[in-house]
Each structure stands twice: as structure tokens, then as C-alpha cells.
Amino acid sequence: xxxxxxxxxxxxxxxxxxxxxxxxxxxxxxxxxxxxxxxxxxxxxxxxxxxxxxxxxxxxxxxxxxxxxxxxxxxxxxxxxxxxxxxxxxxxxxxxxxxxxxxxxxxxxxxxxxxxxxxxxxxxxxxxxxxxxxxxxxxxxxxxxxxxxxxxxxxxxxxxxxxxxxxxxxxxxxxxxxxxxxxxxxxxxxxxxxxxxxxxxxxxxxxxxxxxxxxxxxxxxxxxxxxxxxxxxxxxxxxxxxxxxxxxxxxxxxxxxxxxxxxxxxxxxxxxxxxxxxxxxxxxxxxxxxxxxxxxxxxxxxxxxxxxxxxxxxxxxxxxxxxxxxxxxxxxxxxxxxxxxxxxxxxxxxxxxxxxxxxxxxxxxxxxxxxxxxxxxxxxxxxxxxxxxxxxxxxxxxxxxxxxxxxxxxxxxxxxxxxxxxxxxxxxxxxxxxxxxxxxxxxxxxxxxxxxxxxxxxxxxxxxxxxxxxxxxxxxxxxxxxxxxxxxxxxx
Numbered sequence: 001x002x003x004x005x006x007x008x009x010x011x012x013x014x015x016x017x018x019x020x021x022x023x024x025x026x027x028x029x030x031x032x033x034x035x036x037x038x039x040x041x042x043x044x045x046x047x048x049x050x051x052x053x054x055x056x057x058x059x060x061x062x063x064x065x066x067x068x069x070x071x072x073x074x075x076x077x078x079x080x081x082x083x084x085x086x087x088x089x090x091x092x093x094x095x096x097x098x099x100x101x102x103x104x105x106x107x108x109x110x111x112x113x114x115x116x117x118x119x120x121x122x123x124x125x126x127x128x129x130x131x132x133x134x135x136x137x138x139x140x141x142x143x144x145x146x147x148x149x150x151x152x153x154x155x156x157x158x159x160x161x162x163x164x165x166x167x168x169x170x171x172x173x174x175x176x177x178x179x180x181x182x183x184x185x186x187x188x189x190x191x192x193x194x195x196x197x198x199x200x201x202x203x204x205x206x207x208x209x210x211x212x213x214x215x216x217x218x219x220x221x222x223x224x225x226x227x228x229x230x231x232x233x234x235x236x237x238x239x240x241x242x243x244x245x246x247x248x249x250x251x252x253x254x255x256x257x258x259x260x261x262x263x264x265x266x267x268x269x270x271x272x273x274x275x276x277x278x279x280x281x282x283x284x285x286x287x288x289x290x291x292x293x294x295x296x297x298x299x300x301x302x303x304x305x306x307x308x309x310x311x312x313x314x315x316x317x318x319x320x321x322x323x324x325x326x327x328x329x330x331x332x333x334x335x336x337x338x339x340x341x342x343x344x345x346x347x348x349x350x351x352x353x354x355x356x357x358x359x360x361x362x363x364x365x366x367x368x369x370x371x372x373x374x375x376x377x378x379x380x381x382x383x384x385x386x387x388x389x390x391x392x393x394x395x396x397x398x399x400x401x402x403x404x405x406x407x408x409x410x411x412x413x414x415x416x417x418x419x420x421x422x423x424x425x426x427x428x429x430x431x432x433x434x435x436x437x438x439x440x441x442x443x444x445x446x447x448x449x450x451x452x453x454x455x456x457x458x459x460x461x462x463x464x465x466x467x468x469x470x471x472x473x474x475x476x477x478x479x480x481x482x483x484x485x486x487x488x489x490x491x492x
Contacts, residue, residue: 002127005136006066007039009123009187010076010143012163017192020151021169021184022073022161030134033414035169036181038161040069041136049105052080054117062139066120068104072097074161075152076145078120081113091152098156119143123197124204126183129213130236131225131411133375140187140204142197166191174219174336176363179414182215182223212266217412218365218404219335220244222270224263226254230288232460234375234409237288239263240367241270242343242360243278246332250281250358250367251408255291263292264299279320280304281329281343283369284352285313289408293317305329307347309354323356334362348397350390351380357397364403366416371397372423374410377430379463380470387470388477394424434471435480435490442487445469 010020019037026033046064054060070076077090085093089111096102108114120141128135153161166188173180180188186203190196207213215223222241230237237253247270254260271277279302283289293304294316303320311319321327325347334341342361349355351370359366370378371393380387398420405416413419430452437443437451445465453464472488475481482491 002135002137004042004062004065005040005138006042006062006069007037007138007140007183008066008070008120008143009037009140009191010070010074010145010163012147012149013144014147015163016144018163018165019188019191020074020161020163021180022153022158023178025157025159028157031181034179034181036184037140038070038073039138040065040073045103045105049108049115052114052116056122059117059122059139063117063120063141064104064115066139066141066143067115068097070143071104073153073158075154076149078115078143078145079108079111079113080116080119081111083112085111085113094154098154124187124201126204126207126213129215129225130227131223131238131409133410138183140183171336176219176336179217182213182217185216186214210262212262214266217406217414218363220331220341220360220362221365221367221404221406222266223406223412224266226263226292227256227259228253228288228291229255230409231379231463232376234373236409238406238408238410239292240406241267242281242358242367243275243331244333244335245275246330247275247277248279248281248329248331248343249277249296251283251289251369252280252292252296253289255287257295260292260295264296267300277302281323281356281358282306282310282314283357283367283408284355285310286352286370289369290314290317307354307356309349310356329358331360336362338362346396346400348393350387350393351378351385353384355393359400364401365406366397366401366403367406368397368408370408372405372407372419374407374413374419376409377426377467378423379467381466382470382473383466385470387474391424391427394420394427398424431471431475434468434475438475438481438488438490440489440492442483442485442489444487445472448472448488 021035022038023035024031042061042065046061049064051060051063067078093107120143123140123142125139127137151161170188172178190199212224224239225236226239228237239253240250242248297318304317305321305323308322323345327345329343331341344359346357348357357368380390401416405413433452437448449465449468456464480491481488
């Protein structure tokens with residue numbers, strides 16, 4: 001379900017080329033630690049506050065939410081009235097509003113103020129792509145404030161904020177000094193240039209029409225979440241385009257021709273901008289990661305580079321380089337202009353034979369395929385994987401991960417090592433559950449499943465059963481469990 005939200009592109013009247021960016025607290029679940037525009041979700045009261053100067057009634061709660069969020073987050077007051085409240089009054093009103101002691105509508109009435117839609121002009125609309133578990137239908141509003149307006153950030157959801165040059169903000173992002181929320185990357189790239197607003201609206205409109213967003217969580221890695229036939233709860237697989245001048249596609253995923261065409265259209269646009277599509281890199285050979293491999297090679301005539309175990313399982317593909325642990329791939333110049341940008345290859349089997357991960361050298365971002373998911377636990381199926389090997393691969397990744405982690409499914413994780421640590425902790429806890437459920441008498445996998453996986457939807461019991469079997473086989477290999485009488489028991 002999409003939640004309605006607003007995001008505010010705020011400038012000063014005589015310095016419209018600068019824009020307000022705020023830094024979100026790392027404690028926040030959604031874009032924690034990122035620089036973004038002020039904004040937030042629409043609440044119920046926003047729907048009952050009247051708005052003047054409105055051309056589209058459907059925008060009313062969004063405009064009110066914009067005025068309220070701007071005041072709560074930055075102290076900037078945009079409502080109109082016969083008398084502008086004094087600064088001390090506004091500070092107390094802001095405190096009471098944020099504490100829930102007064103509503104925004106009551107606050108406006110007390111000061112004989114009103115929200116005017118002409119002060120919060122629609123800029124564009126974007127919907128959160130489907131890699132996020134929480135998705136927003138966000139209306140971006142353009143707001144002009146006086147040159148004397150002062151931004152006042154209070155400790156809480158935000159930690160800093162101020163008016164900046166978009167070019168300077170993007171340069172800091174390319175140098176790896178700050179993180180910027182992906183929608184802002186698109187807007188900052190056009191803000192202040194001639195015809196920039198029109199291009200922003202056209203680009204956002206193309207997203208609403210189905211074109212792929214240009215999603216950058218870190219410089220030089222474009223994320224394309226594409227619809228695939230995959231394991232629940234995932235519905236999409238993350239395909240990545242890594243590079244600036246030289247491009248490599250990691251895991252061309254969809255089998256659906258329409259979804260393939262969406263992705264190929266993005267590649268066409270990148271090539272038209274003067275970039276060179278050099279090849280394809282595969283993390284592993286599972287169908288939801290290679291569904292577009294052959295169609296992409298037919299369309300763009302580029303080789304795939306992979307581990308030898310993957311090559312044996314994809315005989316129809318055109319392969320170039322065989323990749324081994326420690327190999328490096330040249331990426332040319334990094335987004336900040338620095339040279340000697342590389343992509344390092346890691347062999348991390350366990351989920352699948354020949355599984356690879358790729359880490360770029362400038363920012364430490366790492367593409368891990370199906371070693372980690374930010375949506376759910378990764379299935380290690382004993383028919384194709386090996387749990388002890390998988391855990392060894394995770395422990396290795398923990399030692400090298402230092403930047404944003406790009407999983408095969410789910411949103412990227414800026415604190416990638418933390419995600420790996422949590423994955424290892426979960427696996428350890430699940431193994432202890434298996435040990436606790438075992439007894440001296442053999443129990444079938446089905447019996448153990450019902451005792452251990454009480455937190456799992458019965459609709460995915462068939463997947464949980466394969467995962468449980470992997471855990472039992474690991475314990476058997478280690479001499480801590482044994483198989484007999486059609487079931488498993490504790491080893492004597």
C-alpha cells in the first residue's frame with residue numbers, strides 16, 4: 001500500500017538556485033543518515049485543514065502536510081495572515097505541535113493564519129520503487145521563503161540543515177562525504193539550470209509512465225529493481241549498472257519481455273549519453289538473476305563474465321572472462337574523477353556454486369547477490385547450496401564490507417556490515433532452535449518444522465522445510481545430530 005507524502009524543494013526568493021537540504025538522523029528507518037528535502041507523510045488532520053488558492057482539491061491535504069512538516073522540521077513558517085506570529089510564539093507553538101499538545105489546524109486558527117496553495121507549488125510526483133517494504137506516493141512541492149528566513153533544526157529526526165548549491169552538494173556526494181536520498185540526486189542534477197524545472201517534471205512524469213527510475217544509493221551504482229519470478233516475500237530482483245564511463249550490468253534479471261524492454265531502454269539512454277556498455281557480470285546462475293541474460297546479449301552483443309561453475313550451467317550464453325577470487329575489473333574513472341577505479345571479485349559460495357560478490361574500490365559499495373537479503377532470510381537449499389560454506393562466505397564478507405551493501409532482493413543497506421552481522425546472528429539463533437527441538441528420539445523434518453518455524457507463514461512452509469533440512473545436514477556433518485528411522489535426533 002502506498003502512503004501519501006510530501007517532499008519540499010525550498011529556496012530563498014532572491015537565491016532560487018540554492019536549495020534546502022536536511023540531514024536525517026541515522027536512527028530513522030527510512031533514509032536514516034541521508035541528506036534529503038524536508039517532508040513527511042500526510043496525517044489525518046491534514047485532510048480537514050482548509051486551503052486557499054487551490055486549483056486542484058486533491059492537493060489540499062498534501063499542501064497542508066507540506067506547510068506543517070516544514071514548520072515542524074525546520075521552523076520555517078509559510079502560512080499567511082494579517083499578523084505574522086512573533087518568533088518566540090512560533091518556537092512555543094512548534095514545541096507544542098511536535099509534542100502533540102495542539103493540532104496544526106488549531107494553531108492556524110489561534111493566529112488567524114491560513115495555508116495558501118500558491119506558496120507550495122506542485123513540482124513533480126514520484127512513487128517509491130518496489131524494492132522498499134514501505135512505499136510512498138510523494139508529491140514534491142516547490143516553496144519560496146524570504147531571504148531572511150532562518151532554518152532552525154532541533155534534535156530529533158533531523159541533525160542538521162541549510163541552503164546549499166546543488167552542484168556543491170552533488171560534489172560532496174561524489175567524493176563520498178555525504179549520502180543523498182536517491183530522488184534528490186535526480187532533482188539536484190537539474191535544479192537551477194535553464195529549463196531545469198521542466199526537465200524534472202518530464203523525468204518524474206516518465207517514471208509514472210513506467211520508465212525506470214535512476215536510483216543511486218551510492219555514486220556509480222545505478223539500481224534497477226525489476227519484476228521477476230522469485231521466492232516470496234520478494235517480487236523483484238535488483239539488477240545493477242556499475243560504472244560511469246565504462247558500464248557493467250550485474251545480474252540482468254527479468255524473464256518478462258516487457259520488463260526486459262524497460263531495462264534495455266535505460267541502457268539505451270545511458271549509451272546515448274556517451275557511456276560504453278562493456279559487459280555483464282553474474283553473481284550466480286539462479287533463474288531470477290539471469291532471466292534477461294540471453295536477450296541482453298542478443299540486443300547489445302556484450303560478453304558475460306562469471307565463475308566457471310556458473311558458465312557450466314548456462315551453456316547458451318556467450319562468456320568472456322572467467323572470474324576468480326581476488327580478480328579485478330577496470331571501471332575507468334570514478335564519479336569524483338579519480339583514476340584507477342576497480343571492481344574486486346570475491347568468490348562466496350554456499351547459496352549457490354560459484355556465487356560471486358563485487359566490491360568497487362572508491363566507496364566500498366558491494367553487490368552481494370543472494371548472500372544477503374534485506375527483506376527476509378536467504379534460502380540455502382541443500383540441492384544447490386551448503387549451509388556451512390554459506391556461513392563461511394558471510395563471515396568473509398563481514399571482514400571486507402565497509403560501505404553500502406546491494407542485496408539481490410530488497411533495498412540497499414548503507415551500513416552493510418551491520419546487515420551481515422544481523423544475518424549471522426539470525427542463523428546462529430535458528431541453529432540453536434533446531435538443537436533445542438531435537439531429542440534422543442528421531443523426529444521427521446515435518447515434525448521439527450512445525451515446532452521450530454512457528455513464526456513462518458504456512459504458505460512458505462515448503463521453503464522453510466528446505467532451509468531446515470540444510471540446518472540438520474550441517475549439524476549431522478559436525479557430529480551434533482544424526483539421521484535414523486526416517487528422522488533426525490541428537491547425536492549420542
